[in-house]
Amino acid sequence: MSFEKNILCIGAGYVGGPTMAMIAYKCPRYRVTVVDIDPERIAQWNSDDLPIYEPGLDEVVKAARGKNLFFSTEVETGIRESEIIFVSVNTPTKTFGAGAGMAADLQYWDKTARQIRKYSKSNKIIVEKSTLPVKTAQAMERILTSADNGIRFDVLSNPEFLAEGTAIRDLEDPDRVLIGSTQTPNGLKARDVLVEIYSNWIRGERIITSNIWSSELSKLVANAFLAQRISSINSISALCEKADADVEEVARAVGMDSRVGNKFLNASVGFGGSCFKKDILNLVYLCRYYDLKEVADYWEGVVRINDYQKERFILNMLNVMFNTLANKRICLFGFAFKADTGDTRESPAIFAAKRLIEERASVVITDPKALKNAMKDLRDVAGELSYVEDPYEASAGCSAIAVMTEWAIYADLDYKKIYRSMAKPAFIFDGRNILDHEKLFEIGFNVFPIGKPGLTHF
Numbered sequence: 001m002s003f004e005k006n007i008l009c010i011g012a013g014y015v016g017g018p019t020m021a022m023i024a025y026k027c028p029r030y031r032v033t034v035v036d037i038d039p040e041r042i043a044q045w046n047s048d049d050l051p052i053y054e055p056g057l058d059e060v061v062k063a064a065r066g067k068n069l070f071f072s073t074e075v076e077t078g079i080r081e082s083e084i085i086f087v088s089v090n091t092p093t094k095t096f097g098a099g100a101g102m103a104a105d106l107q108y109w110d111k112t113a114r115q116i117r118k119y120s121k122s123n124k125i126i127v128e129k130s131t132l133p134v135k136t137a138q139a140m141e142r143i144l145t146s147a148d149n150g151i152r153f154d155v156l157s158n159p160e161f162l163a164e165g166t167a168i169r170d171l172e173d174p175d176r177v178l179i180g181s182t183q184t185p186n187g188l189k190a191r192d193v194l195v196e197i198y199s200n201w202i203r204g205e206r207i208i209t210s211n212i213w214s215s216e217l218s219k220l221v222a223n224a225f226l227a228q229r230i231s232s233i234n235s236i237s238a239l240c241e242k243a244d245a246d247v248e249e250v251a252r253a254v255g256m257d258s259r260v261g262n263k264f265l266n267a268s269v270g271f272g273g274s275c276f277k278k279d280i281l282n283l284v285y286l287c288r289y290y291d292l293k294e295v296a297d298y299w300e301g302v303v304r305i306n307d308y309q310k311e312r313f314i315l316n317m318l319n320v321m322f323n324t325l326a327n328k329r330i331c332l333f334g335f336a337f338k339a340d341t342g343d344t345r346e347s348p349a350i351f352a353a354k355r356l357i358e359e360r361a362s363v364v365i366t367d368p369k370a371l372k373n374a375m376k377d378l379r380d381v382a383g384e385l386s387y388v389e390d391p392y393e394a395s396a397g398c399s400a401i402a403v404m405t406e407w408a409i410y411a412d413l414d415y416k417k418i419y420r421s422m423a424k425p426a427f428i429f430d431g432r433n434i435l436d437h438e439k440l441f442e443i444g445f446n447v448f449p450i451g452k453p454g455l456t457h458f
């Protein structure tokens with residue numbers, strides 16, 4: 001069967017896999033291939049046990065795989081046979097050399113550009129899906145055209161805004177799709193090809209176009225704004241605890257102003273995830289590069305407050321548990337960076353576990369989906385650590401429970417039973433404000449929510 005378009009995606013990760021599955025599912029007339037250098041990951045995408053967990057992803061992949069959706073390690077063939085190539089390789093924070101700890105590490109992306117140049121025999125549209133520093137498209141174009149072999153490459157920026165846990169919903173019904181292009185006739189023509197692909201299932205007014213630099217920058221800024229809201233409310237949570245105010249009441253009052261809006265105002269033990277910190281640091285690095293010190297400092301404050309919030313949570317535990325945690329068993333309820341995912345990247349729970357071990361506490365970790373990742377994250381940590389799937393068993397004998405992830409199951413446990421099994425006095429630190437604090441207090445716990453005065457029996 002011949003297909004109307006041949007689309008390739010390089011990189012079968014959290015973004016590339018689900019996004020391409022959705023394009024294939026919505027557009028049976030296109031052939032979509034996803035390639036990755038990691039044969040194990042590709043084997044998983046071809047199996048019943050997909051490498052990532054996302055509600056609804058299995059169904060979408062199963063409906064298209066083998067018909068017009070293919071996963072393969074054949075990068076060279078993939079490049080040769082496609083007209084449109086999405087680049088979705090990872091761009092982690094650099095760990096070495098200039099900009100270490102801040103700038104994006106572009107080595108995989110650079111290598112991919114060179115592969116595309118090497119294997120291309122016909123004109124291509126290249127779509128940046130990875131989150132990249134502004135002006136990367138220009139660098140991509142320079143690498144691609146340096147072979148001077150008469151092949152045309154048009155580079156577009158099309159950042160992905162999906163969030164983990166809701167990827168399928170976000171892809172199916174996105175708030176917006178953003179496509180950035182150069183404003184030349186060829187750039188605009190390439191842009192229209194991508195607009196046409198998304199138009200198969202997304203309404204026209206949701207597909208917005210811009211110049212290529214605005215598009216690249218918008219992704220960093222969108223994540224910086226979201227994280228900024230969390231740091232803003234978290235900073236206020238510290239004040240609420242001192243001033244006998246309740247951060248949820250404050251957030252509700254502030255969020256009902258339609259200019260502010262009520263989303264992303266849940267105070268917490270800190271934000272995690274693979275994007276927020278990485279993208280803000282990338283933005284900060286970019287501002288420093290352009291000598292915009294004040295702007296860089298302003299955005300860096302968002303990360304600083306997040307670090308402060310995580311440390312504050314631990315210091316509060318230390319303080320109220322009589323200034324020593326040594327030899328006390330403390331149970332972390334949840335290890336994932338948010339509920340409904342097994343992902344633990346940048347999870348505040350990693351920081352908490354390490355800090356508690358530094359205080360010589362004995363740490364018990366429970367989580368319905370993330371225990372395997374927790375073990376990996378903490379494998380180099382020397383100290384008393386254990387991993388227990390059942391929250392009742394995990395908390396038995398502990399002096400404190402700290403809620404790190406907002407898993408719904410934690411709100412519905414039998415806390416009377418848990419209280420009976422714990423060492424006394426028993427403490428609960430609710431880092432997500434998901435529990436019924438009054439009720440826990442009545443049972444006998446000393447309760448410390450985020451951004452509300454603690455409830456103690458002393």
Ligand code: UDX
Nearest residue numbers: 160161162163164264265266268271272273275337338
């Ligand atoms: C984020 C963006 O939402 C998404 O648009 C972008 O493409 C990638 O980064 P993700 O990292 O999957 O997505 O998670 P998100 O739901 O945004 O949560 C990030 C962190 O903030 C989590 O640790 C979450 O628990 C925390 N959070 C979120 C809060 O602490 N309070 C809130 O009110 C909201």
